Amino acid sequence: MTRVATSFALSLWLGFHAVTGLSELAHLAGIDAIGGHALEPAAAGTPVASLFVAGLTLGTAGLLAVALRSLHGGTDRLRRQGERLSFAGIGICSAMVVAAALFGPPLAHVFDRVDLAFWSLFLSIVALVFDHAVFSADDRDDELAFRKALAAIERSVPDPAQRHPATRRADEDRR
Template sequence: MTRVATSFALSLWLGFHAVTGLSELAHLAGVTEIAGQPLEPAAGTTVAASIFLAALTLGTAGLIVVALRSLHGATDRLRRQGEHLAFAGIGVSSAMVLAAFLFGPPLAQVFDRVDLAFWSIGLSLVAMAFDHAMFTADDPDDELTFRKTLAAIERSVPDASRRRDPMRAGDEERR
């Protein structure tokens, strides 16, 4: 069973962090528009703040990429590692939102609406908890058991050509 809700939530956070980090790097390079579309103003008010924000957001995006890759790994160890990394990525995002709420700029400029960011964190945690509770690894024996059960059911159902209707038995004998 795949982890659709977790993958969706992590993908949204991945996109957010990657775009924010690349936007900060673009501002550091003096780029203010891409393909004629203006970029949001830089969140960092100083060069040091912009470098810090770019490193923090791109590092978090990288963490989430590794988490997504591990969550869909082939072994239980990889999947457990992916869950831990996913919670770490959401933890860093939570810390950023909390810092934006408590301390203001430069993180407050990254999150225009801190209240919506808190909702996003909460919903992401709910999605991850739901997937953790619902996830079961695919077991090759399950498929074999399923096939055996279907074969047993097929054998237990009488064949239509051998089946006789007791109400019509007398009709057939009279002919």
């Protein structure tokens, strides 16, 4: 079974952090627009603060990417590692939002609406906990049992050609 909610939440945070980090690096390089579209204003006023924000957000994006890859890995060990990395990544996101709320710039410029960031964190944590609670590894025996049950149901349904003539006529009249 895949972890749809977790994958969705992590992907959103990954994209947010990657875009924010790359935007900060673009501002450091003196680029204010890409393809004719203006970038968001720089999150920090000084180059050191911009570099800090870029490093923090790109590092978090990298951690979330590794977490996603590990979650969908083939072994149980890799999936457990991905789950731990997912919680760590959301923990870092939480720390950044709390820091933005408590200390202001430069992280306050990254999260324009801290109230929405808290809601996003809450929903992300719910997604991770939900998927952790309901996840079960796919099992070949379960798949085989499912296919056998479907075949038994299919065999138990009578063939339309072998049904009673009155029933066949009623079916044909409905068409």
